[in-house]
Amino acid sequence: MHIGYKKNILLQNKTSNKTQSIMGKRSQVIERDAVVIRFSGDSGDGMQLTGTLFSNASALFGNDLATFPDYPAEIRAPQGTVGGVSGFQVNIGHKEINTPGDYADVLVAMNPAAIRANAKWLRKGATIIYDSDNFTEKNFLKAGYKDDPFVEDGLNDNNLIAAPIATLVKEALKDMDMDPKTVQKTKNMFALGIVFWLFDRDLENTELYIDDKFKKKKPLIADANKIVLRAGYYYAETVEALNSSFKINPAPIAKGTYRNITGNTATAWGLIAAAEKAGLNLFIGSYPITPATGILEDLAARKDLGVKSFQAEDEIAGICTTLGASFAGNLGVTSTSGPGLALKSEAIGLGVMAELPIVIVDVQRGGPSTGLPTKTEQSDLFQALYGRNGESPVVVIAASTPSDCFNYSFKAAKIALEHMTPVILLTDGYLANGSEPWRIPSMKDMPEIKPPIAKYEGKEFLPYERDVETLVRKWAIPGTFGLEHRIGGLEKTIKGTVSYIPENHEKMTQLREDKVQRIEVPDLKVFGESKGDLLVIGWGGTYGHILTAVSEMREEGYDISAVHFNYIKPLPKNTAEIFANYKKLVVCELNGGQFVNYLRMKHQQFNYHQYNKVQGLPFTVEEIKDYCTILLEGKKNG
């Protein structure tokens, strides 16, 4: 999510005078290591923005954090229904935060449907701030309640804060010349104001954002939003029910310049960074698809850096224009999600056969078919590895956090360019939309990228002549004198000439596979002990949850370690060596068991346990811990 204003803010322990005077009135301040806040309402209620603004303010304050937007596929599902609930969860802490948290400590509910959708995701005793104006019998029915939601879901023991937000917003803006509908659209800012007070956050930065977004074109809207934000803040200060507030101290974070970044933006920027390092133009041929669209949008916005973005007529044209651009000498990339990857299969095979450098980003979502477009899953792994006709090896790598999407899209491009091969980068809906603070790297510290561009040497160019070590062919860019050559999807000889000779086909098939296998990938690093009782194995976007679960269990005294895969094909060389050091191995992934079966095939000597979830949701830390405890002790944790 972009932050609109262009002001770099030096973070200090600054508290404005006004806030300090309010601080004096806080009767009870609860100091915590981490707190999970969930904003929830109708998909038109502005919950994503509210959550983002709160996250930004917390990042500026110095907290570590992780966010998770959870929204429906329908742009505006029927108002007040559970299907239309849009949520944004953020976990802020003064220690390292690796997940958006399992259960919410604070829930902001704009309607009864938000209670229904989130009741089972609340920590015991959670604070629920709700818009009581919306808690009418009619709305109870819409959300599927017969009566009072708090009674029906057994939530009365929680800290319930009823705020008549609709009324209060109307009152706050009564002197403004605004229609009632527009007035009600500022309700999210009132809720945000309450939460800002609750966490003692500075309003200034958010006000700057509002001004930057609206001041020029809609000054009235800017003023209204700021008034309502402050009204919410002062309401929280005054209302007795809110007699306690939270204090989350800044986290000990490495020195540097930081920004918040989502997985999709990080992916897009990593690709631009790779093009700059390689000295090439970046071309993206792509078709909008949830949850990958953000990558195309972010790249389309970068004409200032010369990015050529091409919104194709379909997924197939997306990758085929990319192949054309790669043939013509650009860094060609395409972005998609599962159904789109299926449509691109044949063309990826062409990339394999022609040996052209392209990056295919697959932001995985729930499948099969259209599946769960806005929900996360890791079920495209087999499709990435095997979803093509013929023996068709491609490099498959996976990013593990929103911000490291930058590094992995950069690496995907580096491998593609230096090894003349398609590379599939797997991210997922959770990484794509989730965000976290990111220490901004310097381009001078990023590795070099050296594509094998052919030069005219006074003799005939052989397109499939290979480097003896890496088996990589040379890239002859059209327009270069003397390197005219033909490539294509038919089996060929070293010259590029079509060949149906049986032995040649077998040899070429082996060369294409060996080329991929010879790519150097970093060794696995173990989190925990170098040997022990249980090794938890994960890949891709489950990193944060697995790491948190394993680290908590280690603190509780368990002999448990973790290892996380970012390189799926080829696998790290030390994979078997590491696996051999543990009594039990468990592979956790958000699918029916694809990676575990891949490992069973590649390293058959081990016995693997598997823990799978296919609900369109990330793991919770708790469920991983429970399963691991069963493996270690034969019974549940706690």
Add this chain to the structure above:
Amino acid sequence: MAEATKIQYTAKDFKSDQEVRWCPGCGDHAILASIQKALAELGIPKEKYAFVSGIGCSSRFPYYMNAYGFHGIHGRASAIASGVKVANPDLMVWQITGDGDALAIGGNHFIHIIRRNIDINLVLFNNEIYGLTKGQYSPTSHKGIVTKTSPYGTIEEPFKVGELVIGANGRFFARTADYNLTLSTDVYKQAANFRGTSVVEVLQNCVIFNDGIHDSILDKEVRDDRTIVLRHGEPMIFGKERDKGIILDGLKLKVVKLGENGVTEKDLLIHDAHEPNPGIHYMLAGMKYPDYPVAMGIIRAVESQTYDSALVEQIAKVKEKAQIKCVDDLLHSGSTWEV
């Protein structure tokens, strides 16, 4: 590169060393020869040419050209060619395709490359049959044709290439015939020099699976009376005796005989290939024997901004005012904070 400026070519310079594998007597041989001749006459350095194709008999073409070539997958040549041209606008990109490749499996990409007006030359070999899969009807096969997949005759209407091109807001459409080296060479040269998507339909004979499909109009005995070669700025006259012409009768085209009913050359339509309004071009492209002669030559050639040049301009314009000049700038843009 001193060699690069040497642009005195003969057709032979564009022949690759690969064995041409089309059937003896196939119309493709003549098309290859006319394109090689056209390229030699254009005098553009040969490393500037990229030939892109899909799948089908026609799509083997790039292998036989001594230029850069990319033999793609079925139906996708328009998309691949779009990528090549947009990525590298200095190249002269040719797409070689057939009626199945471009109008069936590749129909979507075909209309979209035309809509975007990407500056490539698209040569569509139309033999009204699937040759490489050995004889099934295609989207241009006439209704009722008996083929291996239509043993009782087809029950579907064919596309007319020109109507589809103009319907997709095409700026350049020409038609030629495989055997006609002179007309073809001229048409290919004009297509090459035209800025925008230039579509050339070549009436091509498949000697094995649809032999003689165009004979009713292209046979030596009848072709002068059943086709008309359109030339910009000239009256629409045709016939062995050059005694027939085309006039506009109300909202329709009409064939007239010169000298009959007082019709003279002055009454005939003057071909204006540059007229932006596609009305007459659409009617000309759709003319069909026996009601009309089939139009050959350049039917429509109306230049407007190409996608590739617009993109280059847009990037230059954005760059001029840009705050962000490199990736380091980008990473530090927007809201950041120091720890």
